[in-house]
Amino acid sequence: MSHLQERLAACFAGVFPDIQPDEVPRASTASLAAWDSVAHVTLLSAVSEEFGVEFEMEDYEDLVSYALILDCLEGKLA
Amino acid sequence: MTLNQALSICRNRTKGDTSSPYFLACGCQPLHLGTLLEAHLFQKLADDGIGVSTGHYVDLPGSLELASGSNCVGAFVLVEWSDLDPRLGLRSSGGWSPASITDILGTCAERCARMADSLQRLSGRMPVVVVPPGLPHAPIGTTISAQASQVEMELESCLTGFLLRLSRLPGVRVLARSALAAVGSSAPRLDAKMELLAGFPYTIPYADALVEAAVGLMVQQTPKKGLITDMDDTFWSGIVGEVGIDKVSWDQSSHTQAHGLYQQMLGHLADMGVLLGVASKNEQSVVESALARPDLYLKAESLFPVRANWGPKSKSVAEILKIWNIDQTAAVFIDDSPMELSEVQAAFPGITCIQFKGKDANGVWELLGRLRDLFGKPQVGAEDLLRRASIQAAEQIRDAGDSASSPEFLRGLAGCVTIEYAKDPSDRRSVELVNKTNQFNLNGLRIGEGEWLRMLEKPETVLSVVSYTDKFGPLGKIAVAVGTRSEGTVNLSHWVMSCRAFSRRIEHHTLASLFETWDAEEIAFDFAPTAKNQPLQDFLSSLGLTGDDSGKYRISRAEFFARSGELPHSVSHP
Structure with a gap:
């Protein structure tokens, strides 16, 4: 796991206290019951703060899984 | 505190039963406010029982009613202009025509009056911190922004009247707008994007600074004396x-x-x-x-x-x-x-x-x-103003030396002990005494204002508030005993008496009154020694009390009246 992935996983752990570490890479709004609209805003706010990046309005609709967020982050930080 | 730090604190803190729930009432989505509030409260109080309940989105008046019916021990109320009229915020499309502005002013006045009534009720049940608007309202002035417009002044006047009314309520602490101006002064406050997206109008740094200031008002340091x-x-x-x-x-x-x-x-x-x-x-x-x-x-x-x-x-x-x-x-x-x-x-x-x-x-x-x-303290009480005079009186009694404990001297004081059993929730002096008295203190246990009010609501709770006056002047309310009554026993969980009232046998009168008023056969004490409660320990020893197998100290009615000696003062029970 890269440093970026570790930091992203830490954001997930902060917002979803009950998530197991091995569940994080597969986490999505479909797989995680706790990932509701409030948790979604909290998660993206936490990620935004952690990495110093801004998400656009449409990002909030699109970034519905760990993989998509990771991909978006890699693009923004490249 | 960052959001991630707050999340980490909330995730890692030990959580017991939610014995200290706080209510967060705001018109916006609580989102990070709830997280930051829980984290700051935990940092300040280190209480495993802390929890945060929230109300209804875009319905601050409804949330206040919800809070009033809750068992919370304190409430944080965040007011923004959009709570006074949604057209002053970002999410409304009601427009700002001259007719609308007139209507906005009327709505603000009506909502302020309604919320003030709700806050009055709420503050009778728990301490309340009110945070006035810190975000800008919609740009409805006809002047350039540097020039105050009439409508803005009308809004400010309405808000000031509302806050003035709240500041007069004993249980309400209003965050000073001058302090609010300094809160997170270097950081932007409004996050318009997040407000439109999720109904959360604050930048995280500002939300954090706001919550920290509000918690500082709720949990104030003990004032110097x-x-x-x-x-x-x-x-x-x-x-x-x-x-x-x-x-x-x-x-x-x-x-x-x-x-x-x-x-x-x-x-x-x-x-x-x-x-x-x-x-x-x-x-x-x-x-x-x-x-x-x-x-x-x-x-x-x-x-x-x-x-x-x-x-x-x-x-x-x-x-x-x-x-x-x-x-x-x-x-x-x-x-x-x-x-x-x-x-x-x-x-x-x-x-x-x-x-x-x-x-x-x-x-x-x-x-x-x-x-x-x-x-500074949330409220100055009548007893605060008696303190110096009563200390001077105590000095006169000390000057009397050994004779000050003689029956003749005590009788000569012409003392009058007033013992009230009404459980008056507006009387904040009693809980203040419990929380600041060290020497004559049964066990050193402190209690929050909200927990205190919850305790008074229980029918089995017995509250004894003792005032005293003699020829040297009034001492005001100087002792409080709290406990429960069950099958002929009064069990005291808290008992304190101001050091200004020492040497007058007021503690003896207090117990005598408890026996007689509640027709009790026994008084049990949840005693615990502390580094400072030697005077209380000495009193229990003087009655010949020691702990039983469960650690409780007990005295029967017969034992007390045989050992208490003369009760020198007149007693009244209003």
Whole structure:
């Protein structure tokens, strides 16, 4: 796991206290019951703060899984 | 605190049963506010039972009603302009035509009145912190933004009237708008994108600063009780023993107004019930003569005791603390001399020592603000104003020496003990006594205002509030006993008595009244020794009490009346 992935996983752990570490890479709004609209805003706010990046309005609709967020982050930080 | 830090605190903290729930009422989506509030409360209180409940989105009045019906121990109420009328926020499309603006002003007035009523009810059940609007309202003025428009002034007037009404409620603490202006002053406040996206209008740094300030209002530091001041070049300018009584000064025309300001602040503190004492290296007669000058900015009798001598200041400070009967941590010592401050600080590490710099006007101004924060409290009660007089009376009793404990002396006091059993939730003095009394304290347990109010609501709770007056004057409410009543036993969980009321056998009257009023056969005490409650321990020993197998101390009615001795005062139960 890269440093970026570790930091992203830490954001997930902060917002979803009950998530197991091995569940994080597969986490999505479909797989995680706790990932509701409030948790979604909290998660993206936490990620935004952690990495110093801004998400656009449409990002909030699109970034519905760990993989998509990771991909978006890699693009923004490249 | 960042959001991630707050999330981490909330995730990692130990969580017990939610015994200390707080209510967060706001018109926006609570989102990060709830997380930040839980984290800040936990940092401040380290209470495993902390929880945060929230109300309805975009319905602040409804949330206030919900809070009133809850079992929370405190409420945080965040008001923004959009709560007074949604058209003042970002998410409304009602428009800002002249007719709309007239309607907006009417809606604001109506909502303020309704919320003030709700907050009055809420504050009767728990302490409430109100945070006024910190975000800008919609740009509805017809002027450029630098010019205040009439409608903005109308809105400000409406808000000020609302906050003024709230500030008069005993259980409400309004965050000062001047303090709000300083909250997160360097950071942007409004996050328009997040408001439109999720109904959360605050930037995270501002939300954090806001929550921290609100928690600071809810959980205030214990105010200091007494201030000991130097005289020469502190209380006044000049060395009185050298220049003479008429030549020391504290006025504008002598360019020594900084000392005059300090005197005015001391007078203000005295009016709040703060104890003021003097520790000066001087002749006692010289200082007393100078304090007789009619142009002092405070009443000389506000200063008690006055200790002027050539010994170490720490010795005078020790004498003053003993007369006041307060802990060194509850006192502030002010002197212009770093050497004197150092000597006192070495002898009393817990005292707050502050240097007075009369030539530094800005420094003196800052000192006055610091004194306000050291001594300020949510509300000044009647008992605060009796404190100095009752200490002087206690000093007279001490001067009577051994005879002060004799039945003849106690009878001669013509004392009257008033014992009230009404569980009055608006009486904040009782919980204040429980939380600040150390010496005559059953177990040292503290209790939050909200928990206190919840406890009073229980039918089995017994509350005994004791006031006292005698020929030396009234002491006000000086003792509180709280417990539960069950099958002939009154079980006391909290029992405190102000040190000002020692040596008058008021504690004996309190127990006698409990036995008689509740027809009790036994009183049980949840006693625990603390580092400071020796006077309580001595009292229990004087009644021959020791703990039973469960650690409880018990005394039967027959044992008490056989051992209590004479009860010298008249007693009334209003």
